[in-house]
Structures are given as structure tokens and as C-alpha cells.
Amino acid sequence: MEIVITDGFTLSAGEAGWKAFNEFGIVNYYDRTTPVEAVARCYNADIIIANKTPITADIIQAASNLRLIAVTATGYNNIDIAAATKRNIRVCNVPAYGTYSVAQHVFALLLHLTNHVSINAASVHKGEWQKAKDWCYTLQPIMELKDKVMGIVGFGKIGKQVGIIAQAFGMKVIYYGGREILDNTQPVSLHELFIQSDVVSLHCPLTKDNKGFVNKELLGLMKSSAFLINTSRGLLINEKDLSLALHQVRLAAAALDVLSIEPPEKNNPLTGMDNCIITPHTAWMSDEARKRSMQVTLENIKAFLQGAPQNGVNG
8 A cells, every 4th residue: 555645744754754654554754745746646645644745636546556645634625626526536634723823823823913012021031121211111002801702703613712711801702603603702794703803813714605704804803903814724815915904004903823824925915014914824833733743644554454444525
């Protein structure tokens, strides 16, 4: 049996972390795989393990031995599910591995916007506190989260965990979409969520129907003091519309861990803006989350080979 790991570097920082998969057969490991390289590398694969590498219909058609595509993430929009299903190839993912890490990152971003720890610490580092006339200062106003409204778009496992943390800060939680249940929260329409929220946090998968749904119309509904946070998928946001809204201060700031193209192109309209904080898709990257993802992927392959597939996304 041949297993191809198309892009293992971000999950384990190198081939050594994938040794456990050798028990299944021959493992061909690659740090990264470009679309041009993918067909040739996956041609003889029985199992493809992929994180963000696009597994297209061409790859699936060419890999005549292919039986399983194991995605080492929760999102699987990089896989042509229809093409896989047509060939009776199972696709599985890793649900919920990053729930706590992503929710934690949401509040790292939010607290950056409300408490300005980095700029104040940098000021002290430069010696500005020693020169201050008063015993304390802040370079920007600090916002208290208590009684602010957290609007969560996509109330799944991550969205619920964000809601739990928000409530611990004393925030009111409203949400749109999703199946999770949390006491003292309120479902609202999408428009009402953008109108009412002091913080909008996106936690929905990317589909053909919601691409770019955060657009000029919805952004125009937000409070001028509100924040937009996205740790989900970059393509949920129309970046040109968000850039314009931030320039016009229709909302106070955005904090993004994802962009429409990653790494971003030089002309991305959001990079370099003072009121747009961007981290390089790190919300999921805690050591603990990566270990969980590796372990569940291992278990997914074992279960499939034993005839009892788990975490399937296409049946």
C-alpha cells in the first residue's frame, strides 16, 4: 500500500513526525506539493493525506488505486468531494481538533484590539514610561468587554467555545447558524447580528453559497465602534469591501487569521492597514491541536482499513 502525504510540514515540521504512518505501508512524504506536482506524486497512491493541498478531479481520476483521502483538518473545501464520491473514494477529516486553540486565538486577537498590550509594552521598552509625567498611561483607549455583544456567525463547536469564553468576560452572546446549544444565548438573523454586535466573529465553513458574504451591505450595518474577527476561511469576506469599510471607519477594526489567498499576494488590500490586524493562519497551530490532528488522522486510516470508516464527509 502506498500513502502520499502531500503537505506535512505545517502539521509536524518535517518527515520525522510521521513515522507512525509507516505501519500502513510505503509512505511518500512531502513538505509541500504544488498543483503542478500533485498528479505525478499522487498517481500510485492508495491513500492521500492532505492538509491544504488541492485534491482536484484530475488528481482523483489519475490515481487509479486511490481508496481514501484523509484530510488532516476540519475544513475540506480543498477536496473535490463530488469527484471522490463518483469514484467511491472515501474522504475523512478531523473534526474538533482545534476547537480550544482557535477559540483562544479569537480572544488573543480581540484583546489585542481592546487592551493594546503590544503597543504599550513597546512604548515601555523604548523608555517612554521613564519619561512620562504621570504614573500610568495608554497610547490608545482601552475597552472593557463586559456587557458588550459578541455575535457569532456559525454556532458549531468552535463558535460555542467562543461563546463560553465571551460569557466568562461578561459579554452577551448572539449567534446565527449552527446546531450547538448554550444557555443564555440568542439566535438572530444575519442582519440583526451585524447590527447589534460589538464584536462579530466568523466560525462557518466555506461553501459555494457563502463565498464573500461579508460584503459592503453587511459591513455597512456594523457599529462604527465594532470589531470583525475571522479565524475561519478568508474567502468568507469580500476583502475589497472590507478594506473600503476600514478606510471609511464604518467599523473600528478587523482582526484576521485567514485571507482569501495564502500566503497573501502583494496587492492584498488589507495588508499594511493600521486598523486591520493579520496573523498568518496560526489559530489552529498549538502543539496540542497538531498532536490531536495527527492522532485522529492515524485513527481514521486504521478504522478505514479495518472496514469501519469514521469521520467521513461523503458517506
